[in-house]
Amino acid sequence: xxxxxxxxxxxxxxxxxxxxxxxxxxxxxxxxxxxxxxxxxxxxxxxxxxxxxxxxxxxxxxxxxxxxxxxxxxxxxxxxxxxxxxxxxxxxxxxxxxxxxxxxxxxxxxxxxxxxxxxxxxxxxxxxxxxxxxxxxxxxxxxxxxxxxxxxxxxxxxxxxxxxxxxxxxxxxxxxxxxxxxxxxxxxxxxxxxxxxxxxxxxxxxxxxxxxxxxxxxxxxxxxxxxxxxxxxxxxxxxxxxxxxxxxxxxxxxxxxxxxx
Numbered sequence: 001x002x003x004x005x006x007x008x009x010x011x012x013x014x015x016x017x018x019x020x021x022x023x024x025x026x027x028x029x030x031x032x033x034x035x036x037x038x039x040x041x042x043x044x045x046x047x048x049x050x051x052x053x054x055x056x057x058x059x060x061x062x063x064x065x066x067x068x069x070x071x072x073x074x075x076x077x078x079x080x081x082x083x084x085x086x087x088x089x090x091x092x093x094x095x096x097x098x099x100x101x102x103x104x105x106x107x108x109x110x111x112x113x114x115x116x117x118x119x120x121x122x123x124x125x126x127x128x129x130x131x132x133x134x135x136x137x138x139x140x141x142x143x144x145x146x147x148x149x150x151x152x153x154x155x156x157x158x159x160x161x162x163x164x165x166x167x168x169x170x171x172x173x174x175x176x177x178x179x180x181x182x183x184x185x186x187x188x189x190x191x192x193x194x195x196x197x198x199x200x201x202x203x204x205x206x207x208x209x210x211x212x213x214x215x216x217x218x219x220x221x222x223x224x225x226x227x228x229x230x231x232x233x234x235x236x237x238x239x240x241x242x243x244x245x246x247x248x249x250x251x252x253x254x255x256x257x258x259x260x261x
Contacts, residue, residue: 012042012102012128014169019046021180024162025100025126027051032094036084036101036111036127039063041071043102048075055092059083085111089118096123105130105174109149112137112183116156119185126162126182134161134179141242148207152200154243155193157183191244192251199250206238206246213237218249226252 012018021043027033027050038044038056044067048054053076058064064081071077080087085107089097099122103111108129115125129137132145137159139146153159162180167173193199202221209217215224215234224234230248232241 011039011171012169013171017165017169018042020163021126021128022046022050024180024182025098027098029053032092032097034089034092034097034099036099036103038067038071039102041067043100044071044077045074047100048077052076054078055080057082057084057087085114089115090121092121095121097121098123098125100126102128105133105176108133112149112153116153116185119156122185124182124184125157126180128165128178128180130174131164131177131179134181137161137181142240144239146239147210148203151203151207151243151246153183155186155189155191155199155247157185159183191247193247194251195254198254199247202250202253203246206241210238214241214249222249222253226256229256 012021025047027047029050029052031051033047033051033054035044035047035054035056038058040063044054044056048071055078056067056071057080058067059082061081064079067077067079072079089099099115108127115122133149136145136147136149137153138161139150160182162182165178165180167175167177169178202218205221206214206217213235214222214227214232214237217238218227227234227249230245230252232245232249
C-alpha cells in the first residue's frame with residue numbers, strides 16, 4: 001500500500017518499540033480506548049488483542065478500509081473515517097477515553113490543542129511525537145524552547161516524557177527522532193483561570209513577541225501596572241514566566257476589566 005505523503009505518514013515497524021509502547025499504555029478489557037491514525041495496524045492489533053475493543057480514527061480512506069478488513073478479526077473494532085482535527089470525541093459517549101497514537105508531525109500541535117479542548121471526556125493520552133515537540137511540551141521557564149504550547153498544556157494536563165524512539169523504527173524513516181509522551185488532563189485546574197479565552201490570549205500575545213519584555217509584548221492588552229499587580233516584573237521576558245504567572249496576568253485583567261476585546 002502506498003504512503004500518502006500529504007498525511008505525513010511514517011509507519012512503525014520495530015516489534016520491540018511496539019511492545020514497549022503497548023506496555024506503557026497498558027490497555028485493559030473494559031477501557032474505552034481510541035487510537036488516532038492506526039496506519040497499518042502496528043499498535044492497533046496489539047492493543048485490540050489485549051483490550052478486546054477499540055475505536056480508531058483514520059483520515060486515509062485506504063487505511064480505513066484496511067482496518068475494517070484486516071484488523072477487525074482481532075477484536076471489536078469501530079473505524080471512524082475522519083480527520084482527527086475535526087473529530088468530536090464526545091460523540092463516543094464516554095468521559096474516560098484513553099487516547100493514543102503515532103501522531104503525524106505536521107498536525108501534532110493543532111491536534112494537541114484540539115484534544116485539550118475536549119479533555120473533559122479524556123482520562124489520559126499516550127502519543128508518539130517528534131522529539132523536539134515533546135521537549136517543548138515539557139520545557140521549564142527560562143528554556144529557549146519553552147513557549148505557548150508548554151504553558152497551555154501545563155494549564156490543561158500533567159505532561160511526562162516516557163522514552164525516545166529512533167528513526168530506524170519507522171518506514172520510511174523520518175528525518176527526526178521521536179518520543180513517547182503521556183498527558184493526564186487535570187480534573188481541577190492547577191491554578192485559577194477565571195477566563196480561559198483571556199488566558200489563552202495573554203499567552204499567545206506574549207509568545208508572539210517572545211524576545212520583547214512583557215511590557216512591550218503585552219502592550220495594548222495589559223499595562224505595566226496590570227503586570228505588576230499580577231506580581232510580575234514588566235521588564236521580564238515571556239520565556240521566564242511560569243504558567244501560573246500568565247494566569248495571574250489574565251486574572252488581573254479579568255477582575256479589573258482592563259483587557260481589550
